Each structure stands twice: as structure tokens, then as C-alpha cells.
Amino acid sequence: MLDNGPVSTESNAEPAEPAEVEQTSAAEKPLPPKRVLLLALIAPVVFALDLVTKIVAVQQLEGQPPIELLGGLVYLSFLRNSGAAFGMAEGYTVVLALIACGVVGFILWIARKLRSVGWAIGLGLVLGGALGNLADRIFRGPGPLRGHVVDFISVVEPYGAFFPVFNVADSAICVGGAVIVLMAIMQRDYDGSRVEKKSVGKNA
Template sequence: MPGRPPLRKAAAGAIIATLAVLVLAADQFTKHLALQNLPYEQPVPVLGDFLIFYLVRNPGAAFSLGEGVTWIFTIALAAVAVVIVWLAATRVKSRLWAVALGLLLGGVLGNLTDRLLREPGFAVGHVIDFINTPWMMPAIYNIADIFIVTMMIGVALLVLVGLHFDGSREVRQEAASTQDTAAPGDEEADAAASDPPKV
């Protein structure tokens, strides 16, 4: 049964843009709710120790690393967003790649929006984090972080299975290698069959 044809560039771009906007909207909306309803730096148990809301403003990266160089994370997020947009416009025709890159782009734009628009200023804004799952990791994170981490794993899996941006897959060389290692007796039999009979 033949597979589905690859997407047109416009369709792939539409999938990426739609998913990115949805993730960006969800991220910013939940951050707005957190700012409006959660006390600052005070734990609010939701499901015991399984899920806790803990509102913080993070100037750094994961685990608050690099707090004094916020602008570097702004540049990094912007660079990732540009690369994804470029891939969407020029190379992506795979549905799986379009979904993964769209969700990843949404997460990147969510945190980039904080860096650009939130206090203390342009390009050095602090990211709003409020989700804490101490049973899984000590970090406090947000919706954008969830999509960034999971989609980076998704991208790694797509690379490992050999799925290209255009939807094609890497062809394994097992059959070719099997032919190259054919038994010498088979070659001799083929040669004998090709010789003319002696009279």
C-alpha cells in the first residue's frame, strides 16, 4: 500500500504556523492566569506533591542557570525560531516534521515573548514559570518549556528513524551488503553456466 504523498510547502507551513500559534496562545494565557491568581514564590498544592503551582520570574535558563546573561537566551530563542521558519518555508514536506516543528516553534515563541516584552525590559525580560512536579524534577517550568523539551525529544526520534524533511526515509543497505557477500561457490556456478559446452 503506497504511503501518503508529501505535503506541499504551503500546507506544511500552515500546519507549523497553526500549531505554533496555538501553543503560544496557551502558554501566554496560562502565564496570565498565574500572574493574576498565584501568590509570588509561595507553593500552592494542586495534587499534593504530584503537582504544585509555584510562581517565579526566571531571568536564566533551566534551573535558573545564566541569570546574569539573559540577553544570550533571547538571541538563542530568536535564532531557533528563525531556523524553524526557514525550514518551514524551504524544506519541510513531512507531516510528522511539520507537527514537531510547529509545536517546538510555539514553545520557543512563548518564552521568547517573555524575554522581549516582560520586565525588567526588552530582550532581558524574565520568563514566567509556575509548574512544579517535585517527583519528576526540581525545576519550575511552564507550558512553553513542556513543548520545547518534548518536541526536542521528538525531533531526535525523527532523526534516529531516518525520516527526512521531505517525508522520505533512509534506505537501509542490508540487501546490497547481502549480495556483495555472496558465497564463492555461487560465483563459480554462474561462471560455469556461462561457458559454452565443449565438444
């Protein structure tokens, strides 16, 4: 038998490198566009509408009997309110003015991260309404931060016999607050992200 020499155990082929494990994690979704412009459009419109209606109310309704509209469903009844929305917390005008300043400051602070349409609408309504009533507290009598808010809308009965008299700003604040609550229920955050529910007690 011919001696072919020692058999080489090494293969001429290059050693197989371990397969690269591809990352399967999903790429982060691009952030939605900022909605500061939407907020900046809604708030001034609400503020202007509130301001104009209050000016008209002072000129046409002060000292006059209530005006009945829609068969008595709505009355235009002029009142000056020293309290919060719908006549609550009367006598705390300064405190309410400071709270309104805080609300306005907070909305302006988070506006830089605002990317949700729903939140922009809700915060825009709240901001415009807060500015409307805050302007009354600053510029109307009896003095700065103590001014009484002009209210003139009453439902079913005049002068708030059925429901407290309110104004456009109060309505905007309530509607805006409802929109924000709805966004929270839908787990939508103001920065455009969605809050995911974490599973509890799930076996690995």
C-alpha cells in the same frame, strides 16, 4: 545442371534492430504534501496557551504561597527566571534571547520544505514554545531582551526543590525536541524523504 546464377546472401527480411533496453529504474515517488499549515496551526496554539497561563499565573500566583495539586504531585509556584528552560544558564538572558531568535528563524526557513507530519508537529511545538519564552524576554522586566520568563509549574516539591520550575513553553520545547529526535531515529527527514542506510563493504 541449370545455372541459377549467384546465390544472394542478402535476406529480403529487414535486418533485426537491437531490442530496446527498457529502463527498469523505479519512477520517483511523488512528494508528500507540504505540512506548513500543520506547523502554522500548532505553533500559535502553543504560544496562546503559554501566554494565557502566564497571565493567569502573574495575576493569581505572584506573591502567594504555592498551590498544591494532585496530592502534592504538582505545585503551582510562581517564579521569574532569568535563565533558560528549567532555570539553566541564569544571567545569560540576552544571549538566550538571541539564540531563541535564531531558532525561530531557522524553523521558519526550513518550513518551506516541510513535508513530514512528525517534523511538523515537533517543530510546531518547539516554535510555539520558543516564541512564548521569547515574548517574555522582550516584553517583561527588567527590559527588552533582558526580561525574566514566568515559571509556575513545580513537581513533587514547591519552588523547584525536586525539579526546576517550568512553564507551558518549556514543556512544548521538550516534547517537540523529543518528537524530532524520534523522527531522526526513524530516519525520517523533514522534507518527507527517508534516509536510507548505505551498505558498507558490499561486494559488487
